[in-house]
Amino acid sequence: MISKLHYITQDLAHKTHAEQTEAACAGGVDWVQLRVKNQTDERVLEIALEVKRICDAHGATLIINDRVRVAKEVGAHGVHLGKTDMPSKEARRVLGAGFIIGGTANTLDDIRALEQAGVDYIGLGPFRFTETKKNLSPVLGLEGYRNILGGGVSVPVVAIGGIKHGDITAVMEAGPHGVALSSLINLAENPSASAKKVLDILAGKTA
Numbered sequence: 001m002i003s004k005l006h007y008i009t010q011d012l013a014h015k016t017h018a019e020q021t022e023a024a025c026a027g028g029v030d031w032v033q034l035r036v037k038n039q040t041d042e043r044v045l046e047i048a049l050e051v052k053r054i055c056d057a058h059g060a061t062l063i064i065n066d067r068v069r070v071a072k073e074v075g076a077h078g079v080h081l082g083k084t085d086m087p088s089k090e091a092r093r094v095l096g097a098g099f100i101i102g103g104t105a106n107t108l109d110d111i112r113a114l115e116q117a118g119v120d121y122i123g124l125g126p127f128r129f130t131e132t133k134k135n136l137s138p139v140l141g142l143e144g145y146r147n148i149l150g151g152g153v154s155v156p157v158v159a160i161g162g163i164k165h166g167d168i169t170a171v172m173e174a175g176p177h178g179v180a181l182s183s184l185i186n187l188a189e190n191p192s193a194s195a196k197k198v199l200d201i202l203a204g205k206t207a
C-alpha cells in the first residue's frame, strides 16, 4: 500500500538524515524517502544502513532517492527515480517485481509514460517554488493538479514541492492520493509535531 504521506529527508548542516528520520517516525510517519545529494554511493549506503535500522524499528517503508544500487544493497523497499535518473523500466529489471519504484512527473505526458513503464507511484510537482530542490520544473499550482489529474490516473500520485500545512486540504481536493514533504517537517521547530499535524490533516481530524 502506498502511504498518503511520503516524508523525504534532506541534506542539512545541523541534522543528520538519521536524526531527521527518527523525529519524523516519532511523529507517526510510516514512509521515508532518503534523499542524499552529492555523495558517493558508498557514503549513501552508510547513511542508508543507519536510516534503515530506524525505519525497521518503526515499521516504516524505506525508499532510496536516485540510487538503485544502494536501494538493492541496503534492502530498502523501493527507489524513487526522476527524469535524469535510471529509467524505471531498467530499474525494474535490476530490482525485480516486488520492489517499489516511484517516478517523477510534471505533465500528463510524463504520467502516461510512467504508467506505461510500470511504476508503483508518481511524484507530481512542484506544487509551488521550493528551496529544497535545484532545477525545478514549472510550478503547477492547484489548477495544474486539477487539469492533470482530472482525467484519471491509474497509479497513485503524490503532490510535491513547497507544500505547507495550510495547503494540504486544497491540494488533496485536486485529486492526488497523497503528499510528499521535506522542509515542512525537517525545518520545523518541532519536526515530530509538524509530521503529526500533517497526518491529522490527511485523516480529516483538523484543517
Ligand SMILES: Cc1ncc(COP(=O)(O)OP(=O)(O)O)c(N)n1
Residues within 6 Å of the ligand: 006, 033, 035, 065, 066, 080, 081, 082, 083, 084, 085, 102, 103, 104, 105, 122, 123, 124, 133, 158, 160, 180
Ligand atoms: C515523491 C517524489 N516525487 C518527486 C521527487 C523528485 O525526484 P527527482 O525529479 O529525481 O529529483 P531529486 O529528488 O532526485 O532531486 C522525489 N524525490 N520524490
Ligand SMILES: Cc1ncsc1CCOP(=O)(O)O
Residues within 6 Å of the ligand: 125, 126, 130, 131, 132, 133, 160, 161, 162, 163, 180, 181, 182, 183, 184
Ligand atoms: C524533491 C522535490 N521534487 C520536486 S519539489 C521537491 C522538494 C520537496 O521539498 P519541500 O517539501 O521542502 O518543498
Ligand SMILES: [Mg+2]
Residues within 6 Å of the ligand: 065, 066, 080, 081, 082, 083, 085
Ligand atoms: Mg532524482
